[in-house]
Amino acid sequence: MITLSDIRLTYPSADGPALDGLSLSVDQGEFVSVVGASGCGKSSLLNVVAGLDRPERGSVEVEGDIALIFQDPALYPWLTATDNVALALHDKPMRRRERRAEASELLRLVGLSEAGDKRPHELSGGMRQRVAIARALARGANVLLMDEPFSALDAITRDALHGELSTLWKERGLTVLFVTHNVREAVTLGQRVVLMGGRPGRIERVWNVDAGYPRDSASDAVHHLEREITESLRLLMDGVSA
Amino acid sequence: MASVHRVRKSLAVLWPFVAGTAAVVLIWQIIVWMKLKPTSEIPSPGMVLDALRGLWNDGVMLGAMWNSLHRGVFGFFLSIIIATPLGLLVALVKPVRAFVRPILSALQQLPSVSWVPISIVLFGTSSTTVYAIILLGAVPSIANSLVSGIDLVPPSHIRAARMLGLRGVRSVRRVILPAAMPGYLTGLEQGWAFAWRSLMAAELIATTGDLGSGLGNILTEGRNSQNMSLMLAGVALVLACGLLVEKAGFAPLRKRILSTRGLAVA
Numbered sequence: 337m338i339t340l341s342d343i344r345l346t347y348p349s350a351d352g353p354a355l356d357g358l359s360l361s362v363d364q365g366e367f368v369s370v371v372g373a374s375g376c377g378k379s380s381l382l383n384v385v386a387g388l389d390r391p392e393r394g395s396v397e398v399e400g401d402i403a404l405i406f407q408d409p410a411l412y413p414w415l416t417a418t419d420n421v422a423l424a425l426h427d428k429p430m431r432r433r434e435r436r437a438e439a440s441e442l443l444r445l446v447g448l449s450e451a452g453d454k455r456p457h458e459l460s461g462g463m464r465q466r467v468a469i470a471r472a473l474a475r476g477a478n479v480l481l482m483d484e485p486f487s488a489l490d491a492i493t494r495d496a497l498h499g500e501l502s503t504l505w506k507e508r509g510l511t512v513l514f515v516t517h518n519v520r521e522a523v524t525l526g527q528r529v530v531l532m533g534g535r536p537g538r539i540e541r542v543w544n545v546d547a548g549y550p551r552d553s554a555s556d557a558v559h560h561l562e563r564e565i566t567e568s569l570r571l572l573m574d575g576v577s578a
Numbered sequence: 579m580a581s582v583h584r585v586r587k588s589l590a591v592l593w594p595f596v597a598g599t600a601a602v603v604l605i606w607q608i609i610v611w612m613k614l615k616p617t618s619e620i621p622s623p624g625m626v627l628d629a630l631r632g633l634w635n636d637g638v639m640l641g642a643m644w645n646s647l648h649r650g651v652f653g654f655f656l657s658i659i660i661a662t663p664l665g666l667l668v669a670l671v672k673p674v675r676a677f678v679r680p681i682l683s684a685l686q687q688l689p690s691v692s693w694v695p696i697s698i699v700l701f702g703t704s705s706t707t708v709y710a711i712i713l714l715g716a717v718p719s720i721a722n723s724l725v726s727g728i729d730l731v732p733p734s735h736i737r738a739a740r741m742l743g744l745r746g747v748r749s750v751r752r753v754i755l756p757a758a759m760p761g762y763l764t765g766l767e768q769g770w771a772f773a774w775r776s777l778m779a780a781e782l783i784a785t786t787g788d789l790g791s792g793l794g795n796i797l798t799e800g801r802n803s804q805n806m807s808l809m810l811a812g813v814a815l816v817l818a819c820g821l822l823v824e825k826a827g828f829a830p831l832r833k834r835i836l837s838t839r840g841l842a843v844a
Binding site: 403404406408410411412413414423424426427455456457458471475 | 734735737738741742743744753756757759835839840
């Protein structure tokens with residue numbers, strides 16, 4: 337569960353606050369997407385939730401264990417997929433063999449049972465991102481903060497990962513705050529879609545997505561809402577540049 | 579089939595080397611045939627080969643190579659043992675970096691041979707002198723490269739380590755050192771080059787005392803007896819030892835480290 341109330345955050349070198357008057361709450365087990373133009377403070381929002389940036393005003397409450405997942409999966413190139421995940425279990429009182437077994441199990445969960453012995457450079461971008469998710473789960477994370485995790489991937493891989501992330505979220509009861517600039521992705525994944533405006537970053541509007549899971553990103557319901565949100569986003573951006 | 583393939587592959591790697599060497603020897607022989615200088619000044623390849631055969635028959639060759647290589651490699655490992663924790667401290671502890679990094683950089687540009695006279699006065703012509711010179715040459719170079727290697731570790735690696743709850747010694751051992759490995763390897767190669775050069779210089783200057791004879795002594799003996807063939811034979815042996823360490827030691831290590839990271843075509 338995440339509760340942000342009336343957050344203001346200013347970076348030391350910036351001329352104005354990055355976030356101001358921002359309030360948002362995400363329920364336990366909820367999937368919330370955040371969309372907005374580049375530089376509107378989406379990443380700052382995640383940093384505040386993760387405790388990496390301290391807001392000067394407002395309060396942050398998080399229940400659960402957080403993991404951040406970025407566009408760059410930041411795997412260690414000298415370790416195999418299994419060892420990358422097993423490293424996340426370093427502080428568990430387990431033998432090396434048990435860690436590797438648990439890592440293999442988590443890789444199976446993200447659909448990588450065959451790729452355990454491969455090193456990151458032998459994996460595709462989508463597979464690397466799955467390893468990163470498995471590694472987050474190995475840390476015992478139940479709150480995933482995802483910052484454009486799939487934006488470097490091709491459309492087909494991204495669709496596949498959307499399906500798998502939705503499944504994983506439901507099965508494991510994860511709480512997910514998912515930041516993206518891709519409106520269709522936000523609508524395909526989220527139970528709610530939050531539109532952020534920039535300078536300073538704040539929440540403009542929130543939509544509930546009624547369609548059930550698994551969702552088809554090409555379906556009418558997704559497409560309709562996507563158009564509506566894109567239109568709002570465009571108005572917001574025109575307002576900023578005018 | 580596989581072994582035929584492998585032989586063909588190693589031939590493909592070897593033949594430019596063989597052809598290059600043959601070309602050098604041929605040009606050398608042509609110069610000798612032109613009789614620009616007497617053979618006491620420019621001996622023929624055959625005479626140098628004879629000198630090498632003589633060293634072999636006298637049982638000097640392997641002993642001298644062993645003595646030098648053994649000293650060089652031992653000094654090199656000693657340098658690694660000292661330079662690695664030193665490099666880590668300089669890279670990771672700010673006050674240590676501020677004080678020690680400039681000293682390391684200064685020492686690195688100072689030819690360690692310039693310590694030989696001081697070393698001989700302090701330690702005599704003993705193995706202590708030889709190792710002191712090797713350490714002064716190799717340690718700054720290895721430590722400095724490790725520092726640069728650590729400075730170049732991508733911030734995403736460090737951030738990921740923090741997120742995985744890796745701290746202190748564990749984060750150094752599991753993330754920072756492996757991530758700095760390519761830079762560290764370059765430092766090791768450079769360190770070996772310094773160690774080997776320093777050793778040769780030390781062996782040329784410190785020739786008496788309780789030191790067993792090495793390759794430098796063959797060169798000195800050639801100079802004392804005005805035997806150019808013997809000196810060139812000594813140079814060939816120094817070259818051979820250097821190639822041996824590169825091909826048997828560093829090349830496989832480099833290939834393994836780079837190919838596991840997808841940085842080199844296997």
